[in-house]
Amino acid sequence: MSRKTTALMQTALSALHYSGLGALLAPMTRGKGVIFTLHNVRPEPPEAFEPNRILKVTPAFLETAIETVEKAGYDIVSLDEAARRMKSDEPERPFACFTFDDGYRDNRDFAYPIFKARNLPFAIYVPTAYADGEGDLWWFVLETAIRNTDRIEVVLDGALRVFDAGTPEAKDRTFYEIYWPLRNRPESELRATVRKISEAAGYDPATLCRDLIMDWDELRALCADPLVTIGAHTRRHFAIAKLPEDEARAEIAESVARIERELGRPCRHFSFPYGDAGSAGARDFEIVRSLGLETAVTTHKDVLRTRHSAVMTGLPRVSLNGDFQEARYVRAMITGVPFLLFDGARAVLRRIKAARGARGAAALAPAATRPGAASI
Ligand SMILES: [Zn+2]
Known part of the structure; x- marks a missing residue:
């Protein structure tokens, strides 16, 4: 929303x-x-x-x-x-x-x-x-990856897209512009895409599930x-x-x-x-x-x-x-x-x-x- x-x-x-x-x-x-x-x-x-x-x-x-x-x-x-x-x-x-x-x-x-x-x-x-302890909380992974970087490159619907994540407002916009197209994709593709974003942002989500759940x-x-x-x-x-x-x-x-x-x-x-x-x-x-x-x-x-x-x-x-x-x-x-x-x-x-x-x-x-x- x-x-x-x-x-x-x-x-x-x-x-x-x-x-x-x-x-x-x-x-x-x-x-x-x-x-x-x-x-x-x-x-x-x-x-x-x-x-x-x-x-x-x-x-x-x-x-x-x-x-x-x-x-x-x-x-x-x-x-x-x-x-x-x-x-x-x-x-x-x-x-x-x-x-x-x-x-x-x-x-x-x-x-x-x-x-x-x-x-x-x-x-x-x-x-x-x-x-x-093996859950993929991809919505938190995506948020943390965007918080840790000021630019995101991602393939969405077969096309390479570049997003600005330089300010809190730009990060907010970028989150939703990535989140919604991904929500409509098959789960395996969605999760693989978020994994790639998080790797590129230097964020390792391995312990996230055990920390939160x-x-x-x-x-x-x-x-x-x-x-x-x-x-x-x-x-x-x-x-x-x-x-x-x-x-x-x-x-x-x-x-x-x-x-x-x-x-x-x-x-x-x-x-x-x-x-x-x-x-x-x-x-x-x-x-x-x-x-x-x-x-x-x-x-x-x-x-x-x-x-x-x-x-x-x-x-x-x-x-x-x-x-x-x-x-x-x-x-x-x-x-x-x-x-x-x-x-x-x-x-x-x-x-x-x-x-x-x-x-x-x-x-x-x-x-x-x-x-x-x-x-x-
Ligand atoms: Zn749930």
Whole structure:
């Protein structure tokens, strides 16, 4: 999401909150509950160039978010309880689930004490190769490589491109100009390209995964607490929809089996890496369902509405994003109104696209309708 789009979104969410419109509409628009997506929880403020800052919230904001949803009358529940309430026809209080993708060690160090002090549950989705210490956190590798250099040469879509990375602003631009084309490429090509960029920048990412991600011993110790649910997040953090069906099934099934073996308990929940429409679709929701998992989450942005119970393995989430660390944004998002507006805007864009042809409409698509960089 560009800085301009972020500012626009912040203004729209603030207007929804301060006008009182969100609170007025909430009983009709908030649905049954919400699953929040988080990644890193760390106290330090973002650096001038830190595009992955959107993946990071402070412990203080996490406390604010918990207090905000509780004040709004939500129960904070586990994924098992969320699944039960999604399938129940009985009137229930609205609920919120807090979920963390990728298994960052800072989840244990900074988020766990906050949940523990309040006796509240949360979930962490782990790619098994990451817990082995062999994960490729290419989005952090790309960021670090660009931070370490002032010029990047890279082959994108078959053409050699040269990018300026001399100032924080140029680095920011360069990150997104490389990140988005790569996100659309096959995972093997994407990762090989980022490896080349990092080698040219003199940055060796070999220890990054072990520095950032919890290993199996740490996960076993953490999930000894019944407040903690560990879910699967594939083996290698590949976009499932880009894989042939047998490989997609193996990525999911083997990650679930490995977690069950390592942790000695059933693994019933799954999170699609990236989670946007290009990374997880109907075929993939069905694979997860056929493997017997209870829920799977995407990064499609929405609260949980009654209709979502028809596909429990393709549930939407709401990102608690580093650029939106204010109680008013949380209050506005859980009303569900912003997502109804996005869906309305998307429907209008689809009609424009149909009328003008794909080329004209692509230029019109706002950043808010693209998969967010927070979708990791
Ligand atoms: Zn992830």
